[in-house]
Amino acid sequence: MRVQMEINGIRTESNTDATTLLSDFIREEAGLTGTHAGCDTSNCGACTVLLDGRVVKSCTVLAVQAAGRKVTTIEGLGDANDLSPVQYAFWKKHGLQCGFCTPGMIVSAYALLQRNPDPDEEEIRNALAGNLCRCTGYVKIVESVRYAAKLTREGKTPFRAAARRRKEGEIHGPPGESL
Amino acid sequence: MILHPFEYHAPETLEEAVDLAEKYGEDSKFLAGGQSLIPLMKLGLFSSGHVIDLGRVRGLDHIRKEDGVLAIGGLAKMADIEGSRLVEQACPALTDCAVSIADPLVRNMGPIGGNVCHADPANDVPAVAVASGAEMVLVGRQGERRMKAQQFFLDTFTTAAGRGEVLKEIRFDAERCRGSAYIKLQLQATDFAIVGAAARLWVHDGTVGECGIGLTGVGPTVLHPKKAEGAVQGSRLGTDAFSRAAELAAAEARPVSDLRGTAEYKQEMAKVVTRRALENALKRAGGGRR
Numbered sequence: 001m002r003v004q005m006e007i008n009g010i011r012t013e014s015n016t017d018a019t020t021l022l023s024d025f026i027r028e029e030a031g032l033t034g035t036h037a038g039c040d041t042s043n044c045g046a047c048t049v050l051l052d053g054r055v056v057k058s059c060t061v062l063a064v065q066a067a068g069r070k071v072t073t074i075e076g077l078g079d080a081n082d083l084s085p086v087q088y089a090f091w092k093k094h095g096l097q098c099g100f101c102t103p104g105m106i107v108s109a110y111a112l113l114q115r116n117p118d119p120d121e122e123e124i125r126n127a128l129a130g131n132l133c134r135c136t137g138y139v140k141i142v143e144s145v146r147y148a149a150k151l152t153r154e155g156k157t158p159f160r161a162a163a164r165r166r167k168e169g170e171i172h173g174p175p176g177e178s179l
Numbered sequence: 180m181i182l183h184p185f186e187y188h189a190p191e192t193l194e195e196a197v198d199l200a201e202k203y204g205e206d207s208k209f210l211a212g213g214q215s216l217i218p219l220m221k222l223g224l225f226s227s228g229h230v231i232d233l234g235r236v237r238g239l240d241h242i243r244k245e246d247g248v249l250a251i252g253g254l255a256k257m258a259d260i261e262g263s264r265l266v267e268q269a270c271p272a273l274t275d276c277a278v279s280i281a282d283p284l285v286r287n288m289g290p291i292g293g294n295v296c297h298a299d300p301a302n303d304v305p306a307v308a309v310a311s312g313a314e315m316v317l318v319g320r321q322g323e324r325r326m327k328a329q330q331f332f333l334d335t336f337t338t339a340a341g342r343g344e345v346l347k348e349i350r351f352d353a354e355r356c357r358g359s360a361y362i363k364l365q366l367q368a369t370d371f372a373i374v375g376a377a378a379r380l381w382v383h384d385g386t387v388g389e390c391g392i393g394l395t396g397v398g399p400t401v402l403h404p405k406k407a408e409g410a411v412q413g414s415r416l417g418t419d420a421f422s423r424a425a426e427l428a429a430a431e432a433r434p435v436s437d438l439r440g441t442a443e444y445k446q447e448m449a450k451v452v453t454r455r456a457l458e459n460a461l462k463r464a465g466g467g468r469r
C-alpha cells in the first residue's frame with residue numbers, strides 16, 4: 001500500500017506492506033540509518049524517534065500508523081557539520097562509548113528539554129528510562145543532558161559558532177577540534 | 180520483523196470501526212497503540228487477516244470530569260493520563276499506575292483502552308479499574324452498554340467485550356476514588372510487576388464506607404479479592420483491618436513461579452503490596468487531598 005509521511009520535514013512516500021515497521025521504513029525507504037534497530041523487541045530504545053513531537057519506539061509502530069504524520073529522527077536534529085546542542089553536549093561530555101544507543105538517547109533527551117528546559121537528575125533518568133545503554137553506566141549521559149540543558153537555556157550553539165569561525169578562516173582543523 | 184501479512188484499515192469514526200469489525204468478524208483485530216499487539220505479531224502469535232486501527236478514530240482520547248465522574252476515552256494515552264491533574268485529584272491510583280507502566284516511549288503510544296482490553300494479567304490498569312469499581316463503556320453493532328470493571332475481566336487475554344465491541348470510555352467516580360493508591364513491586368523501573376496492588380477507600384464518618392482492591396500478576400487475570408474488601412468495609416479506621424485484608428488477599432492469590440520470582444515469594448509480596456496500597460489510600464482518603 002501507498003504510505004506517505006513527513007520525515008525531518010521532507011515528504012517521503014513509498015509502496016510498502018502493512019507489516020512494515022516504522023524503523024524499517026525510516027532506514028530502508030528513507031535511507032536514514034541513524035535510527036538504530038537494537039533489539040527489535042521493544043526493549044532498548046535505540047530506535048527512538050519523534051512521532052508528531054512525542055518519543056516512540058519506531059520498531060513498535062507500523063509505518064502505516066505513522067502515515068500522514070510528522071517523524072523526526074536523529075538526522076533531523078543536526079548533522080556532523082552542524083551539531084545541535086544536545087548532540088554537541090553528548091560529544092563534548094563523552095556521553096557515549098560505542099554509540100549504538102546514542103541516537104535514541106539524544107532524541108529522548110531532546111524531547112525532554114523541549115518540555116522541561118531545566119530537568120534535575122531524577123527527571124533526566126525518568127525521561128531516559130526506555131533507552132538502554134550497555135556501555136556508559138549512564139553517568140556521562142546524565143551529565144551530557146544537563147550540559148545540553150544549560151546550552152539550550154542560554155541559547156548557545158558552540159558547534160555552530162565554531163563552524164562559522166572556521167568558515168571565515170579564523171580557526172582551522174576538522175569540526176570541533178578547536179572547541 | 181512481522182511475517183504474517185494482514186490488511187490494514189484506518190476508520191475515522193467509531194461507527195466505521197464497528198462496521199469493519201462486523202464485516203471481517205473472527206478474522207479481524209483492533210489495533211490501539213500496538214504496544215502489545217506489535218510485539219505479538221513479531222513473535223508470530225498473531226494471525227488475523229484484518230487489522231482495524233482505532234488510532235485515527237476521532238474524539239476518543241479525552242480526559243475530563245463531568246458531574247463528579249472522571250471520564251477517560253479509550254484512546255487516551257497513558258502519558259497524558261500520567262500528566263493529568265484531573266486524574267491525580269480524582270483517582271490518584273491511576274496516576275501511580277500510569278507512571279509505573281513501561282517507559283515514556285511505550286506510554287506515549289499505548290492508550291488506556293489497550294491496557295485493559297489486552298487483559299494480560301501483567302497489565303497494571305485492570306487492578307486500578309477493579310479496585311475503583313470503574314465503569315466500562317462499550318460500543319458495538321447493538322449500540323452502547325456499560326458494565327463494572329469487576330465483570331469485565333474474565334481470563335487471560337479475555338474480557339467481556341464482545342467481538343467487534345470497542346471500549347469507548349472508562350469512568351471513575353471522583354468522590355469515591357479520591358482515596359486510592361497503586362503499589363507495584365518491580366525488578367527494575369521499566370519492568371512488568373512482580374506483583375501489584377490497587378486499593379481504594381471511601382471514608383465516611385470515621386468508618387470505611389467502601390473498599391476496593393485489585394491485584395496484578397497473581398493469577399490468570401486481575402484478582403478481585405472480595406473477602407479482603409469485606410474485612411475493611413465497614414471497619415473503623417485502623418491498620419488491624421488492613422493486615423487482615425492483606426492476609427485474605429494473599430490467600431486468594433494464585434501466582435506462578437517465573438523469572439520475576441517464585442510463587443511463594445509472590446504470595447508473600449501480595450500481602451505486603453496490599454497493605455501498603457491500603458495505607459496509602461487511607462492517607463489520601465483522609466488527607467484532604469482535593
Ligand SMILES: Cc1cc2nc3c(=O)[nH]c(=O)nc-3n(C[C@H](O)[C@H](O)[C@H](O)COP(=O)(O)OP(=O)(O)OC[C@H]3O[C@@H](n4cnc5c(N)ncnc54)[C@H](O)[C@@H]3O)c2cc1C
Pocket residue numbers: 042043060208209210211212213214215216217218233253254279280281282285288289290291292293294295296297301302303304340344345346347369370371372
Ligand atoms: C517494553 C514494554 C513494557 C511494558 N510494560 C508494561 C507494564 O509494566 N505494565 C503494563 O500494564 N503494560 C506494559 N506494557 C504493555 C503496554 O502498556 C501496552 O500499551 C498495553 O498492554 C496495550 O497495548 P496498546 O494500548 O498499545 O494496545 P494494542 O497492542 O494495540 O492492543 C492490545 C489489545 O487490546 C485490544 N484493544 C485495544 N484498544 C481497544 C479498544 N478501545 N476497544 C477494544 N479492544 C481494544 C486490541 O484488539 C488488542 O487485542 C509494556 C509494553 C512494552 C512494549
Ligand code: FES
Pocket residue numbers: 036037038039040041042043044045046047048057058059060
Ligand atoms: S530496537 Fe526498538 S526498542 Fe530496541
Ligand code: FES
Pocket residue numbers: 095096097098099100101102132133134135136
Ligand atoms: S554507548 Fe554503547 S550502548 Fe550506549
